[in-house]
Amino acid sequence: MVETIPFTLCFLWSRSYLGAFSLDGVSKRFICPLPERVKIVEVGPRDGLQNEKTIVPAEVKIRLIDMLSEAGLPVIEATSFVSPKWVPQMADQEEVMRGIQRKPGVNYPVLTPNLKGYRAAVTAGAKEVAIFGAASELFSKKNINCSVEESLQRFEEVMKAAKQEGIPVRGYISCVLGCPYEGKVSPVKVAEVAKRLYSMGCYEISLGDTIGVGTPGGMAEMLEAVKKEVPIHALAVHCHDTYGQALANILVALQNGVSVVDSSVAGLGGCPYAQGASGNVATEDVIYMLNGLGIHTGVDLPKLMDAGSYICRSLNRRTSSKVAQATCKL
Amino acid sequence: MGNAPIAVKHCLNYGALMGDSPWMPWLLQEKKEMVPTEVKIQLIDMLSQTGLSVIEATSFVSSKWVAQMADHTEVLRGINKLPHVRYPVLTPNLQGFQAAVEAGASEVAVFGSASETFSKRNINCSIEESMRRFEQVITAAKQAGIPVRGYVSCTLGCPYEGDIQPAQVKKVVKRLLELGCYEVSLGDTTGAGTAGSMAAMLRAVTTEVPVHALAVHCHDTYGQALANILTALQMGVSVVDSSVAGLGGCPYAKGAGGNVSTEDVVYMLHGLGIETGVDLSKVIEAGEFICQALNRPTSSKVAQATNKSKPSLSRSD
Numbered sequence: 001m002v003e004t005i006p007f008t009l010c011f012l013w014s015r016s017y018l019g020a021f022s023l024d025g026v027s028k029r030f031i032c033p034l035p036e037r038v039k040i041v042e043v044g045p046r047d048g049l050q051n052e053k054t055i056v057p058a059e060v061k062i063r064l065i066d067m068l069s070e071a072g073l074p075v076i077e078a079t080s081f082v083s084p085k086w087v088p089q090m091a092d093q094e095e096v097m098r099g100i101q102r103k104p105g106v107n108y109p110v111l112t113p114n115l116k117g118y119r120a121a122v123t124a125g126a127k128e129v130a131i132f133g134a135a136s137e138l139f140s141k142k143n144i145n146c147s148v149e150e151s152l153q154r155f156e157e158v159m160k161a162a163k164q165e166g167i168p169v170r171g172y173i174s175c176v177l178g179c180p181y182e183g184k185v186s187p188v189k190v191a192e193v194a195k196r197l198y199s200m201g202c203y204e205i206s207l208g209d210t211i212g213v214g215t216p217g218g219m220a221e222m223l224e225a226v227k228k229e230v231p232i233h234a235l236a237v238h239c240h241d242t243y244g245q246a247l248a249n250i251l252v253a254l255q256n257g258v259s260v261v262d263s264s265v266a267g268l269g270g271c272p273y274a275q276g277a278s279g280n281v282a283t284e285d286v287i288y289m290l291n292g293l294g295i296h297t298g299v300d301l302p303k304l305m306d307a308g309s310y311i312c313r314s315l316n317r318r319t320s321s322k323v324a325q326a327t328c329k330l
Numbered sequence: 331m332g333n334a335p336i337a338v339k340h341c342l343n344y345g346a347l348m349g350d351s352p353w354m355p356w357l358l359q360e361k362k363e364m365v366p367t368e369v370k371i372q373l374i375d376m377l378s379q380t381g382l383s384v385i386e387a388t389s390f391v392s393s394k395w396v397a398q399m400a401d402h403t404e405v406l407r408g409i410n411k412l413p414h415v416r417y418p419v420l421t422p423n424l425q426g427f428q429a430a431v432e433a434g435a436s437e438v439a440v441f442g443s444a445s446e447t448f449s450k451r452n453i454n455c456s457i458e459e460s461m462r463r464f465e466q467v468i469t470a471a472k473q474a475g476i477p478v479r480g481y482v483s484c485t486l487g488c489p490y491e492g493d494i495q496p497a498q499v500k501k502v503v504k505r506l507l508e509l510g511c512y513e514v515s516l517g518d519t520t521g522a523g524t525a526g527s528m529a530a531m532l533r534a535v536t537t538e539v540p541v542h543a544l545a546v547h548c549h550d551t552y553g554q555a556l557a558n559i560l561t562a563l564q565m566g567v568s569v570v571d572s573s574v575a576g577l578g579g580c581p582y583a584k585g586a587g588g589n590v591s592t593e594d595v596v597y598m599l600h601g602l603g604i605e606t607g608v609d610l611s612k613v614i615e616a617g618e619f620i621c622q623a624l625n626r627p628t629s630s631k632v633a634q635a636t637n638k639s640k641p642s643l644s645r646s647d
Contacts, residue, residue, distance in 0.1 A: 212635070214601070215597065215598050215600075215601025215602060216560055216598065216601070216602060217601050217602040217603055218601060241631065242631065242635045243594065243597055243631055243632050243635050244556060244591070244594040244597070244598075244630070244631030244632060245556065245594075245597070245598055245601070247553060247554065247556060247557040248556040248557045248559075248560045248598055250557075251525055251557045251560060251561070252560070271635070278631060278634070278635075282553070285552065285553040285554075288524065288552055288553070288554065289524050289525060289554055289557055291524070292523075292524020292525065292526040292527055292554070293524060293525055293526040294526060321553070322550065322551065322552050322553030323552050323553060326521070326551045326552050
């Protein structure tokens with residue numbers, strides 16, 4: 001066993017080993033060093049706020065995004081060009097896009113569910129967009145009223161337009177570790193959808209544990225399947241902390257070669273499937289773990305916590321970040 | 331072969347209910363709600379039915395320091411001891427040990443620290459002096475055929491000293507094992523540890539201590555506990571301490587989390603296919619019971635999610 005930095009273990013997940021970790025039994029070829037750098041994709045201003053009941057004014061969103069830019073986050077999901085009829089929190093999408101101070105070197109992707117949303121996004125100045133698929137048929141039908149295949153066809157239109165205009169597209173897949181309607185989701189299905197999005201032209205695929213039911217075992221198994229179809233550098237994980245498993249799941253993802261992690265400042269955004277339960281993993285807690293592992297993120301944790309305090313005051317809610325809770329009380 | 335665990339033994343840190351440990355007696359004097367004896371007994375009895383194999387029942391610290399523990403004898407005599415479950419109790423010194431044995435204890439625990447300052451501030455003596463006290467307890471325990479578990483606090487950081495050297499942790503662990511402890515639980519007392527520091531500490535300790543004699547006792551103050559436990563499992567540790575409903579806050583960060591919750595740990599272990607013998611739904615029930623009795627919300631995310639969501643989402647095995 002070669003150890004270059006603490007715990008450079010990558011465990012092989014095969015049927016016979018399912019549930020067992022083997023130390024001495026792991027041969028050299030399965031050892032994956034942890035990444036030296038991890039890119040954090042901050043989804044608080046969009047995914048986070050979208051799932052908060054309190055509607056915050058555009059100037060608060062703008063200020064939040066500007067503070068996050070100052071904290072060193074390289075990617076900040078700014079808003080969503082979904083119809084305000086469905087997501088009233090994002091009705092001020094254009095005002096936000098125009099109001100933020102874009103820091104050089106920072107990307108500000110926006111969600112675009114269809115061609116119409118894409119056009120509006122580009123008109124408002126978007127330089128990167130994101131599309132959302134699902135690994136579960138029922139989830140796709142219940143949430144966007146169409147099958148997974150139909151949604152991918154809609155996205156083809158967006159992809160085509162984005163390619164012509166040189167606008168990168170990030171793909172999201174929800175329900176990769178479980179679905180609120182279907183229950184278990186097959187890793188093979190996740191891999192199929194990931195492959196489709198990647199071959200359509202998405203530069204990166206974010207794999208979302210939408211209801212937070214995943215555990216490290218399921219995460220490893222899913223990644224093993226997806227890695228066969230999409231190169232690891234193009235994969236990200238988007239873990240929800242509804243069952244407290246997010247950091248452990250992220251750790252396993254890193255051990256499996258993933259180096260892009262989505263998270264939400266202050267853990268904004270609850271879980272719509274478990275009223276009152278938590279949702280997104282808190283960026284502060286992720287950064288704390290990565291700092292402790294010696295992994296470079298470029299994020300200034302105190303400034304990040306300032307941004308978290310700011311948005312929690314504006315929302316009149318307590319932070320979901322344990323690091324923020326502990327640090328504020330010490 | 332250094333196999334990581336197929337099965338994990340849970341040591342339920344019921345002591346967390348009592349404000350966690352005897353290290354901070356003056357903090358425990360704060361106005362904490364006194365839990366009636368019958369509630370403690372009922373909680374332990376409910377936990378005994380969950381499949382947990384070790385339940386830390388009470389503490390024989392002087393009630394002058396830890397008022398919550400004044401009923402230790404009553405609790406130990408009142409619980410329904412199941413044959414396959416062990417009920418260790420904390421015994422800081424020989425006097426406490428003798429009282430514990432009289433009350434029917436068949437396993438005891440002693441608490442050391444990897445930090446000199448922490449030891450002095452909390453039990454008014456150096457690490458070396460505390461070891462001499464424990465030696466008396468362990469000698470008496472050996473004669474009585476009573477196993478002794480050791481705890482070491484501050485293994486991943488000290489609220490006073492900051493970083494703690496892994497070599498120092500190893501020294502204290504070795505001492506406790508040489509004195510006769512059958513197992514040593516490594517505590518991340520402030521919860522400041524990360525997967526990185528956990529791995530570094532365990533690597534150092536296991537150069538001279540067999541991993542089967544180690545347990546981890548992680549606090550979730552910074553949200554790192556499950557990742558730290560996972561790291562420990564990957565390094566061969568197969569004993570994990572936790573606290574139902576995540577009871578027991580952090581005395582160093584008022585209002586912040588403390589112990590990792592048993593429900594969340596069991597959820598992770600079951601998802602990994604690791605056997606614990608624990609019925610998660612019964613642990614959740616015990617957690618609900620004690621939270622109602624204490625009039626406080628659970629700190630377990632699994633309990634929060636399970637209470638608020640559709641039954642089909644439950645992952646308990």
